[in-house]
Amino acid sequence: MTVAHEEPNYMGVFWWLLVLTILEICVIYAPMAHLAIVLLLIVMALTKASLVAMYYMHLALEKRTLGIIALTPLVLCVFLIFALTPDLGAVVHQSPKAEAAAEGVHGEH
Amino acid sequence: MSQAAVLEHPGVEPAESPLTPESWGKLGMWIFLAGDAMSFGALLAGYGALRYSSGDWPTPSHVLGIQLTAFMTFLLICSSVTMVKGLSAIQHGDQAGLRRFVGLTILGGAAFLSMQAYEWTHLIEHGMRLSGNPFGASLFSTTFFCLTGFHGCHVFGGVVYLSCIFVQAFRGRYSATDNNPVEIAALYWHFVDLVWILVFTFVYLV
Numbered sequence: 001m002t003v004a005h006e007e008p009n010y011m012g013v014f015w016w017l018l019v020l021t022i023l024e025i026c027v028i029y030a031p032m033a034h035l036a037i038v039l040l041l042i043v044m045a046l047t048k049a050s051l052v053a054m055y056y057m058h059l060a061l062e063k064r065t066l067g068i069i070a071l072t073p074l075v076l077c078v079f080l081i082f083a084l085t086p087d088l089g090a091v092v093h094q095s096p097k098a099e100a101a102a103e104g105v106h107g108e109h
Numbered sequence: 110m111s112q113a114a115v116l117e118h119p120g121v122e123p124a125e126s127p128l129t130p131e132s133w134g135k136l137g138m139w140i141f142l143a144g145d146a147m148s149f150g151a152l153l154a155g156y157g158a159l160r161y162s163s164g165d166w167p168t169p170s171h172v173l174g175i176q177l178t179a180f181m182t183f184l185l186i187c188s189s190v191t192m193v194k195g196l197s198a199i200q201h202g203d204q205a206g207l208r209r210f211v212g213l214t215i216l217g218g219a220a221f222l223s224m225q226a227y228e229w230t231h232l233i234e235h236g237m238r239l240s241g242n243p244f245g246a247s248l249f250s251t252t253f254f255c256l257t258g259f260h261g262c263h264v265f266g267g268v269v270y271l272s273c274i275f276v277q278a279f280r281g282r283y284s285a286t287d288n289n290p291v292e293i294a295a296l297y298w299h300f301v302d303l304v305w306i307l308v309f310t311f312v313y314l315v
Binding site: 010011014017018021025028037041042044048056062065066069072073074076077087 | 139183194306315
């Protein structure tokens with residue numbers, strides 16, 4: 001049996017998704033600092049994902065505990081990113097120049 | 110479970126799902142999607158870590174076709190709308206509406222897969238391989254094929270899943286009071302759309 005609930009404005013959500021997608025494409029060509037572009041893209045992507053989850057997947061109308069289940073992967077993903085961060089700081093960037101230099105060092109032995 | 114068995118073992122199994130009163134299947138789908146989201150989350154986090162660690166990662170928008178994938182994104186968003194409209198139709202007892210909108214959703218998914226096949230063919234012709242590419246870091250193409258391929262498999266699974274729903278809809282299986290399988294399939298399809306929104310941003314735009 002299906003529980004009746006008030007229907008969200010599906011077409012309104014669609015137009016928001018479309019506008020945000022167009023904005024995302026415009027942003028990558030905008031004359032801005034790369035970090036600002038990346039942050040804007042992440043915010044817009046998360047907004048779009050939230051719109052789909054809240055209104056198309058009806059999470060806004062479901063019980064809060066179900067929302068917590070749905071949010072768990074995001075929380076774990078943030079933990080994973082923090083766990084990876086110390087390793088990233090220790091990695092030497094392998095540019096072609098650095099690789100050639102490394103080969104030179106190894107060649108001496 | 111029979112009435113007698115329930116009385117003998119009180120508290121063994123509640124008759125109704127506590128979080129999704131519509132059905133246990135819906136709760137099952139949400140838990141599956143949470144697990145699947147962790148797989149995609151791990152892939153995306155791994156992608157970010159590998160990209161950050163690499164000094165010669167190509168700019169994706171210079172190598173990959175943004176216009177085509179932007180259109181693919183639009184197509185998937187449209188298919189989410191048709192799916193939700195199909196569910197709305199059957200919740201109002203409109204069986205023809207359900208068939209029409211689910212049919213359109215399947216077409217949207219099939220078109221997405223066709224475009225992805227075209228994109229992959231084009232990139233492979235230009236030297237992109239799982240093991241390397243002529244544009245920079247070899248992991249660029251490895252992660253690209255793994256991420257978009259994993260998502261593509263989900264889209265393919267969704268098209269097959271929705272085709273089964275479509276066949277059942279033709280047989281008149283669903284009604285205004287009995288449409289839970291459609292809602293569960295819709296959840297899966299919207300999840301596939303949601304994941305593509307993130308893949309499109311992180312793999313093609315950032």
